Amino acid sequence: MDTILLQRSEWIRNQISNGIKNGVDRSSTLCKKKRKGTTATSVWCEGNKKTQPKQATSLISALPEELLVEILSRLPPKPFFRCRSVCKYWLSLSSEAFGRNKHLQPTVCGLFHNYYYKGDSFAAFSYMSSGSNKVEGGDGIISALPCLNAMKVLDCCNGLVLLSALSRRQPFMKVIYVYNPATQSLSALEPLSTLKNNDHFFPIFSLAFDSRAPSQLHLLCFTRFTKEDVMLDWFDIFSFEEGKCKRKHGKELAPDMIVNRYSKGTFLDGRVHRLTTQKKILSIDPNNCSYEVIRLPDLENLTLVEIGQSQGLLNCMTVCDNRILGIWVLKSYSRQEWTMKYQLSLHQIYSVPWLHLNVVDICRRIKYRDNFAFHPQKDVLFMPLGLSGLLIFDLSSSKREELYNLGGFELFGCWVYMPFYSI
Template sequence: MACTQMKCSKNGATSSADFPDDLIVEILSLLPVKSVCRFKCVSSLWYRLISQHRKKLPTTLSGFFYPKHRLNDEGDLVAFPTFDGILGNQEQPFSDSSLAFLTGYRQILPKDCCNGLIFCLCWKDSPIDEADYVVCNPVTEEWVVLPDAGHESNALAYRLGSDAAMSPHFHVFQILEGDVEYGYVSGVNIYSSETGAWSYKENGWGDNEIQIADMRGVFFNGMMHLLTYEFKILAVDTEGKTWRTISLLETMILGNFFVGPLAFIGQSQGRLYVINTTDNDSSKLSVWTLEDYNGNEWTFKYSISIAQLILELFGEKDLNLQQDYADLMLQRDYALIAIHPECNLIFFVWRSKDVLVSYGMDSGEVCVICSLKIHFSDTFPPYLPYVPLYSHIGRPRVEA
């Protein structure tokens, strides 16, 4: 082993001397993001090689898209996407966070984001009362206008599913309402970019009285996962053939007065996570992970004190950090928005300070990432975690 290491250190250009760059890049493209980042530190040659071919290699969370409101020339309040990065001064992978390449629209509302693609509701310049649902890639500036779903039922929600490691095609899940009064799910309409068409599937979860929570879904293991008010996670695959129900171990608080989610599902390091504020102690977050995805067995990982986070973050030692104060902060100012896909790091927004915050679940470190851009909104806008995607959208049909 020592001889091999010495040979490598003497031969500073081992990679280029022994293997062509294209082969090395292809091997690196199969590795996790964390491993690729470590290889950048091996030598200046490796750093240069990885930097030059970054578009072919796996990428990591770079920041968050969310809608920013502004007045247009006619004095109307309109919204367009804006972006806050989490990687310091690193150059953004796209040229314009407002998605200006989407032409012909007077307002663009980002609704969902999944692995480099953004799902938007776009209101037309003319006629002004018509809108399109659009999926776009900010890096390649390609976009696809979705056709009419062709279903009479009201849509409770739309969720975007995409994973370039599994398929170059994306899917949009339209969750349909069967009961207007109670909002029960009747079925799912699924759009495929491969076929360019929608496919309707009746509710296959075996329960006709389920309600989904108004928060982002998780596209994981080729299935869309949705959190419900019945404290369960529903999952359906892209063809509507496999339906799954995953029960949770705790009851939870799903939202607050200002529509900030206090329960959250996400995926990180190949596992499904639930971060939860329980009914019996809303001053704490509990973090659970599904270690065995097929086994339905949750493992408790962390307990996080909200009051302690407030104290560490803002140093407000004069505050009476008791249960009632923690409850007040949760009810007014706090929203979970993401978990980092490669490490035990969660992100949340603190509205009273207008800051984006990260919390390291292993280290306990609390960091203010940035101040959020001003917006004219009384509720928490959707903060959409964004991972750059350099490959093309499957069968794009660009429309102006």
């Protein structure tokens, strides 16, 4: 295909040069033919008459679409998005080139995490070295944000980060932001801009963002209330499209579907997955405000459960009383069939003698501090290590990296970040 495109472009180049030598302006003829078929290309040609040579302009106009797509697919992110804004014709071509462009494919860039320091909470970012699992300190992405008080990461989904911070005008109110670190764009989500600064009333959020539809995102808001002496959960869905917010009718969950406040949400296949305190998985479709329940693997003496997504599948991590850690993969939603992918002991992961392995502390930091994450592209786990560290463990090779002092006194919550350049 590449050879054919190059031969065709070379033929066009020869035709134009032969026409100039023979006194025939074939470039204008080719440009006129292109004007009849595609108006956007002619707009680009006419808009650049003063600055571009006629021969170069008409040559670009005469290139076949396949070759233009191939050129766009090889551009780095910044030139690629500049070309998108040239005209409508190039914008339409860039949609196909986006999928081919290796520079724009989401790859892991680092970790977002929260930490405590002198009683206050802070959000931080650590860079991940390319080609390895090693993470280096540095919060340049966070420091590029405006000065926000008590900023904290709430969720991270497909390159967008959900943040909360104290309001500057009202000190006891919180503001909810969505932030794209790749483009450094920050926007407050209305009407969710102000909420009470109280953990009991402060709702739980899950961000639902599909990179294939960048103009739309959903925010799920879980609220807890008491009804006839029974604790219940309620969820609302706020859909944002082109800056406009549409609130969909909420839905009351069953009494046995209390959302686990300490576990992160997982967005996969257009659905938000949340773990419940009854050790079930709540799967919500934000488009039609419906939900279904997914059963967890049937295990006895189960002490710890966490969910996440890796390699396009829903993953589940379980720890039993015998200190055996299992990694399960849900390969069939309809039949709800879980397949065991890995099984090993915590002793193998931490490489610590049994007598010195504090299993209770490890489970507590995963369960209540959420110091755990799945790698979205590899069979790699991020596990807690002391108060302010993480252990990166490769399940396929049993290799490990120890990361200490990620932030301040105590680490809580970690999200693996993959950049998204479009918005």
